[in-house]
Amino acid sequence: MTAYALARLQPTAAPHPDVATYIERIQETFEPFGGRFLVHGVTPERIEGEWEGDVVLVAFPDLAAAHAWYASPAYQEILPLRTAHLPGELIFLPGVPAGYDAATTAAALRAALPA
Template identity: 75%
Template sequence: MTAYALARLLPTEQHPDVIAYIERVQATFAPYGGRFLVHGAQVEVVEGDWEGDVVLVAFPDLDAARAWYASDAYQEILPLRTRHIPGDLIFLPGVPEDYDASKFAAKLRASLPA
């Protein structure tokens, strides 16, 4: 099942290390089947508060996402970003193609006290 790496990167001044990171990061995805879905997009906030840019990368599954993050190739360039851009990175699993939210709601409803 498709998994995602989602980053929220807070605004900072540009730094040459960050540009070097951007130049090299995509090549680190290839062995793990990763691909950008969103890269550096400014968000349109419709609820709540949000600051920063979004990066969303799809991987074939969580194991591939974890393997990419732990890879020597990625770990080598990671400090180029983390030394200069604060933010958050999470991994999350997708849902199956036949996912039905109403079935999930039914399970939740069944778990409510009578």
């Protein structure tokens, strides 16, 4: 089942050259794990709630591949280039299985509600 790496990167006053190096090298780190950009460094259109920062979304074949990418020596080597100069958050998300129907989730939620 497809998994996603979702990053929210906080704005900074001025870009650092290390961030450019990180961006130049990141794609080669996730390609061996089947990762590919779906969204890269865009400011989202905020519809509801609070949001600050840019978004990066990478798809992987599954959570194991996403974890293997993050732990890989190639990614760990460049990670400080970003974290030292561009604060943000990174989360992994499992996708829904083929044939997913939100009505099933709603039914489970209703079953758990107090009578």
